[in-house]
Structures are given as structure tokens and as C-alpha cells.
Amino acid sequence: MAHTIANKEKLLLRIKKIKGQLSGIEKALEQEQDCFKVLQQISASRGAIQSLMSEVLDGHIKEHLGNHVSEEQREEEILNLSSLLKSYLK
Numbered sequence: 452m453a454h455t456i457a458n459k460e461k462l463l464l465r466i467k468k469i470k471g472q473l474s475g476i477e478k479a480l481e482q483e484q485d486c487f488k489v490l491q492q493i494s495a496s497r498g499a500i501q502s503l504m505s506e507v508l509d510g511h512i513k514e515h516l517g518n519h520v521s522e523e524q525r526e527e528e529i530l531n532l533s534s535l536l537k538s539y540l541k
Contacts, residue, residue, distance in 0.1 A: 454510030465503045472496040504539065508532075 455462060476492045515528045 454514045455507060458506070458510065462503065462507065465499065465506075469496060469499045469503065472499060 472492060472495055476489060476496060479489045479492055512532070516525055520528070
């Protein structure tokens with residue numbers, strides 16, 4: 452978890468931006484804006500969430516699968532990540 456603590460402010464800033472994007476989608480729907488504008492906002496939000504996932508995942512892999520981790524811990528972590536990625540990619 453040290454990687455999320457070390458990047459806490461950066462990650463929280465990303466989340467605030469994502470919240471803003473999601474609020475923008477809600478507002479666009481409430482105001483009955485053109486569907487293309489709504490789709491653009493959904494696409495941007497999805498990209499932001501994927502970017503957040505990528506950043507946290509990268510730190511997690513480096514922290515939990517590095518050379519300093521025992522083989523047993525590494526195997527367990529690989530199973531955990533495999534399961535997580537399967538659910539994320541559904």
C-alpha cells in the first residue's frame with residue numbers, strides 16, 4: 452500500500468477530476484444535451500478511470516511483485532491480480 456500513500460495527493464486529484472467529469476455527464480443528461488456531447492463526456496470519464504487504474508496497478512505490480520517479494524507471496528499476488536483483471540475487463 453505504500454505506493455498509494457506516496458502518490459496520495461496525485462491520485463486524489465485524479466479522482467476529483469473524475470468526479471467532475473461524472474457530474475458533467477449528469478448535468479448534460481439533465482439538460483437534455485446532444486447525445487454526441489454526452490458520449491464524449493462518457494468517453495473522457497472512462498479514459499480517466501482507466502488511467503487511474505493503470506497508475507495504481509503499475510505501482511502495485513512494482514511493490515508486490517518485485518525482487519524483494521518471496522516466491523510464495525509473488526504466486527499469491529499473481530492469482531489476486533489475475534482475478535482482479537478478469538473482473539475489471541468484463
